[in-house]
Amino acid sequence: MNIRYSERTSKIKASEIRELLKLTEMPDIISFAGGLPAPELFPIDKMEIISSKVLREDGKAALQYSTTEGYVPLRDIIAKQRMSVAGVKASVDNIMITSGSQQGLEFSAKIFVDKGDIIICESPSYLGALNAFKAYQPTFIEIPMDDDGMDVDELEAALVKYPDAKMIYTIPDFQNPSGKTMSVERRKKVAKLAKQYSIPVLEDSPYSELAFEGNVNPSIKSFDEEGYVIYLGTFSKTFCPGLRIGWVCADPEILQKYIIVKQGADLQCSTISQREIALFMKEYDLNEHIDNIKEIYKRRRDVMLDSIEKYFPREVKYTRPKGGLFTWVQINENLDAAKILEEALKYKVAFVPGGSFFPNGGNLNHFRLNYSNMNEELIVEGMKRLGNVLQKCC
Amino acid sequence: MNIRYSERTSKIKASEIRELLKLTEMPDIISFAGGLPAPELFPIDKMEIISSKVLREDGKAALQYSTTEGYVPLRDIIAKQRMSVAGVKASVDNIMITSGSQQGLEFSAKIFVDKGDIIICESPSYLGALNAFKAYQPTFIEIPMDDDGMDVDELEAALVKYPDAKMIYTIPDFQNPSGKTMSVERRKKVAKLAKQYSIPVLEDSPYSELAFEGNVNPSIKSFDEEGYVIYLGTFSKTFCPGLRIGWVCADPEILQKYIIVKQGADLQCSTISQREIALFMKEYDLNEHIDNIKEIYKRRRDVMLDSIEKYFPREVKYTRPKGGLFTWVQINENLDAAKILEEALKYKVAFVPGGSFFPNGGNLNHFRLNYSNMNEELIVEGMKRLGNVLQKCC
Structure with a gap:
């Protein structure tokens, strides 16, 4: 065969995380690799009730095609419930349903980025987003982070230096991969810079509701006066990822572009999944469910940080996330974590x-x-094993 | 706001079909606009049983993330059952699950088409595919059709004239919109041309199993010796579109590109929907279900064609589809069907x-x-009304 692919296809490669997820399927492995929620917290029994009810009440509509924008009652409850948690006043007209936030990421690059255009992002940033963006052949400008998230002075310097930059990408809460959180002051500044430099901000917010200490932070979108901030939300971390339901919250003018792109991409999200989540949120208290998740994850974070403290070499640095799913470890400059993984897998x-x-x-x-x-228990055991590997390598 | 979009975004517009679907939601309208299956044929009771069983048997896995390629037992049963109906020998390694065939269409353009590249397609062709392709800014070369489908001599002439063409797009069975079917001889020729000119053929096959008269036609893919044919299948027309489950069947080398693109696009399809369809196909006979659909649709086609004969002006031409969902009407050359729609909506x-x-x-x-x-009954009534409108306009 002698097939000629598009230029972009030769430049995109398989996501390391997805390839690694295959390793987590190996028997007996203790995996801290994926970003998987705890499946024992999925509301399986409630979902069985909900699923039957959706089919019995309006099965014909639930199994049929529906609109690209998404199921109106779901968009409505997201606007009222979830966006108000993020501090945003939104209505149905601001919400389009996506297949997880991953789809919102891909669409954003498609909508804003031509070949060679600049995307400004945190350093480090979410691998899955970077891979989605790479298909549109951008140039990335990385902005360093400290304990308060992205350095907004550096961000402003980049906006001055690159006035044609097309998009700012940020995960302000419990960032993937760093676990860091942007301060409220900086969020205000990012919203202000977006307006000042007429550049959209893509606020990726899968973890914001998983705040272990105190309230959910106000989103950057909550400080957005003119509509430059595009907020991506998802039920993957607060409910069940297997349903593949997330959303975009944006100014209607911008949202129209997402709707057109979604028409071409896959017409719409699963009709029945949308109805199930909407009914779940009507019949049960999603906030209560999220409280349960937070309690368990907070304990697991504590156990992980305690175990790192106990078993890892002294010179290893790591972050102390206040929520979310990840901590981020820095080892000696001359070491390659990929080599350490090879050893760890043994x-x-x-x-x-x-x-x-x-x-x-x-x-x-x-x-x-x-x-x-x-x-x-597995966190302690896994950290102990990893500690041994690191003690040997570092 | 002063947002700068990508070049492609300014060139794509909302699909007429999707916009028109909104009209079908108006009360009392008799709509022949969408491509919606008959919802009264959806196996709602069986789906309730299946859905409960999937959640009870392995709810944790059903609601969790899974692999990009798709659920192995579903890929396996598609390879064995559905692809053998299409006359293709396939295995798990040839199948990736997509969000309907629409996603397979969009991915194909992303994988093969750079700006200005040529896509060869039937004239007319499926609007949703054209819109998905347009995002990648191709040039379209239209190949005329007759009662045996795409004119393969014209196709070969185009391949000679445009040796850099990137993709041939065809819907060989009960084509959308024309209702026409490609002859077996032409299918063989298309497969041969693909090999000869080293060009991928995108065989879009949503309707092939809805053959009212005799067996399902052998697919173009069934004549593909070297892997140039990429086959898109879906459960949207033979089962339920609301689940958004389709598939790509391709050579593993090509399929790898689809998997990488899907990783970036939305990680994976709904885990639970994939398990539901796989279990449905294990516990029930999908072929029997398809037989029911065909029986009903065949009668509806007959009623529509009889009513056209009875109520439409003599000079109107229309196709006699041997399966699928659509017939295609040609009116006097000086008329604009969009204007007639305005009248018809009254x-x-x-x-x-x-x-x-x-x-x-x-x-x-x-x-x-x-x-x-x-x-x-509604088909007769609708054709009567439309006939009156046409009698006035034509």
């Missing part, structure tokens, strides 16, 4: 090497640990 | 004007009629 423990989270390369001496998917 | 009857099915424009004197979604 002891049946896995993580994601950090290199791929930096779109312009380098920084191989980092890795990401997930604490949501393994129970406390 | 009488509460709807169809899709044909102009948008021609990627390079023109041909306004056509429209598409769907016969799967309205019952026989």
Whole structure:
């Protein structure tokens, strides 16, 4: 065969995380690699009731095609419930349903980015977003982070230096992979800069509701006066990822572009899944469900950080996330976390090497640990094994 | 706001069909516009049993993330059952699950087409595919059709004239919108040309199993010796579109590109929907279900064609589809079907004007009629009304 692919196809490669997820399917492995929620918290019995009810009440509509924008009652409840948690006043007209936030990420690049255009992102940033963006052949400008998230002075300097930049991408809460959270002051500044430099901000917010300490932070979107901020939400971390339901919240003018792109991409999300989530949120208290998740994840985070403290070499640095699913580990500069993974797999423990989270390369001496998917006992055992590997290598 | 979109976004517009679907939601309208299956045939009770069983047997896995390629037992049963109906020997390694065939269409353009590249397609062709392709800014070369489908001599002439063409797009069975079917001889020729000119053929096959007369035709893929044919299948017309489950069947080398693109696009399809369809096909006979659908649709087609004969002006031409969902009507050359739709809507009857099915424009004197979604009584009434409108306009 002698097939000629598009230029972009030759430039995109398989996501390291997805490839690594295959490793987590190996028997006996203790995996901190994926970003999987704890399946024991899925409301399986309630979903059975909900699923039957949706089919009995209006099965014909639930199994039929429906509109690209999404099921109106779901869009309505997202606008009222979830967006108000994020501090945003929104209506049905601001919401389009997506197949997880991943689809919102891909659409954003498609909508804003031509070949060679600049995307400004945090350094490091979410690998799955970077891979989705790469299909549109952008140039990435990485902005360093500290404990308060993206450095907004550096961001402004980049906006001055690159006035043609097309999009700012940020995960302000419990960032993937770093676990860091942007301060409220900086969120205000990002919203202000977006307006000042007429540049859309893509606010990726899968973890914001999983705040272990205090309230959910106000989103950047909550400080958006003119509609430059596009907010991506999802039920993957607060409910069930297997249903593949997320949303875009944006100004109606911008949202119209997402709707057109979604028409071409896959017509619409699953009709029945949309109705199930809407009915679940009507019949049960999703906030209560999220409270349960937070309690478990908070304990797992504590166990992981305690175990790192206990078993990892002293010189290893790591973040102390206030929510979400991940902590981020930095090892000696001359080490390559991918090599350490190879060694770790011999002891049946896995993580994601950090290199791929930096779109312009380098920084191989980092890795990401997930604490949501393994129970406390396995976290202790896994950290002990990983600690041994690190003691040997570092 | 002063947002700068990508070049492609300014060139794509909302699908006429999807916009028109909104009209079908108006009360009392008799709509032949959409491509909706008959919802009264959806196996609602069986789906309730299946859905409960999937959740009870392995709810944790059903609601969790899973692999991009799709659920192995579903890929396996598609390879064995559905692809053998299409005359293709396939295995799990040839199948990736997509969100309907629409997603397979969009991915194909993303994988093969750079700006300005040539896509060769039937004239007319499926509007939703054309819109998905347009996002990648191709040039379309339209190949005329006769009662045996795409004219393969014209196709070969185009391949000679445009040796850099990137993709041939065809719907060989009961084509959308024309209702025409490609002869077996031409299918063989298309497979041969693909190999000879090293060009991928995208075989879009949503309707092939809805053959009212005799067996399902052998697919173009069944004559593919070297892997140039990419087959798109879906459960949307043979089961339920609301679940959004389709598939790509391709050579593993090509399929790898689809898997990478899907990773970036939305990670994976709904885990639970995939398990539901796989279990349905294990516990029930999908072929029997398809037989029921065919029986009903065949009667509806007959009623529609009889009513056209009875109520439409003599000079109107129309196709006699041997399966699928659509017939295609040609009116006097100086008429614009979009204007006739405006008139028809006054009488509460709807169809899709044909102009948008021609990627390079023109041909306004056509429209598409769907016969799967309205019952026989409404088809007679709708055709009567439409006949009156046409008698006035023509």
